[in-house]
Amino acid sequence: MTGPVITLTLNPAIDQTVSLDRLAPGAVNRASAVHYNAGGKGVNVASCLADWGVPTLAIGVLGADNSAPFEALFSTKGIGDRFLRRPGRTRTNIKLVEADGTTTDVNLPGLVVDAATCAELRSGLGGQLAPDGLAVLAGSLPAGLADGIYADLVGELAGAGVRVVLDASNAPLAAALAAPVLPYCIKPNRHELEAFTGRDLSARSDLLAAAGTLVERGVALAVVSLGAGGALFLSAEDAIHAALPPTRTPSTVGAGDAMVAGIVAGLVADMPLEALARLATAFAAGKLRRIGPHLPPADEVRKLAAAARITRADVWAAETGTGNAGQ
Structure with a gap:
């Protein structure tokens, strides 16, 4: 790969993580931190990739009043x-993070991105592209942008020889998967894949089949994250499930994003599927031990990667259990 990894965040946010023993709706709740x-x-x-030593450029739109x-x-x-x-x-x-890890999200409205700002963003993005580069398009869209913006950007980036990792949901994901040029990699969780397919995917066999359809349609790498249940990793050559034992954590916020960073780090290193799955799983598990978008030391990540349990996807699907929803 040439050049740094590019990450595009069209709807950034300041995450205010409030820790409390138990959330009691309609009552006064006292936070511990x-x-x-x-x-x-x-x-x-981008933050997790930087922790791993991967050069990264972050692109998007910030409000000038609180960009510090x-x-x-x-x-x-x-x-x-x-x-x-x-x-x-x-x-x-x-x-709002409870002691058992249960998290309640309250997402406030963001900036409105007008056509002129969008055009400037796309021009700036184009100026950073390098042959055989990697770009991550991730997150929700702000007001002012059409659902097809990711689909358009995937086409432009792929045309420049850039592999695109897309982490989106709902209409923007559907538009990207209906476009003539598909992302190189996508990482939905089970709920997002259910919304896309319009089907219940609680049965492991159904979940695996739905993920396999994405690869058949031309996605080079499909990853379905299942929270505490690990993740499925599918390519045209192989399909595996990777997981680590569940653990109590201070916050699950950003675990899915850490997994995307691990996928990208694996692609940068040109890892085979199993090694990439181990690294991505370790990134997600390592992030669970920290509040904020940060990884533990590299040696700890490597130990987690080595400890990941790898199972052939068809064997995993035949085991008793459901496709646990998650990040």
Whole structure:
């Protein structure tokens, strides 16, 4: 691969993670701690990649009034900052995390991205492309952008020889998968795949079949994350399931984004599917031990990767159990 990995975050957020023993709706709740982190899916991916030593450029749109947390993160981790600044404030996402790990999300509205800003973003993105590069398009879309923006960008990037990893849901995902040029890799969770297919996928065999259809349609690498149930990894050559034993964690926020970062790190290193699955699973599990978009030390990640249980996908699907939903 040539050049840094590019991450695009069109709807970034400041994650306000509030820790409390148990959430009691309609009552006064006392928090034990609160943390603020620059976030949004692409930002989280960039942060984890930087922890792993992968050169990364972060692109998107920030509100100029509260861009400081993002600037601090990018500076501290050596992430290239190519975000546009616009008047206003980047949205805040409130995460209420209970002692057992249950998380309640309250996502506030973000900036409106107009046509001129979108055109400037696309021009800036095009200026950073390198042959055989990797780009991550991740997260929800802000007001002002059409559902087909990811589909359009996948076509443009693929035409420039860039492999695109897409982490989106609902209409933007459906539009991208209906386009003539498909993403190189997608990472839905079970709920997102169910929404796309319009089917219940609680049976493992159904989940595997739905993921296999994505590969048959031309997605080179399909990953379906299942939270505590691990993840499915499918390519045209192989299909496996990877998992680590469940563990109590301070926050599950960003675990799916960490998995995307692990997938990208595996692609950068040109890893075979099993090694990539181990690394992506280790990234997600390592992130669970931290609040904010951060990985543990590399040696700890490698130990987690080595401990991951790998099972052929058809064997996993035949085992008793359901396709646990997750990040």
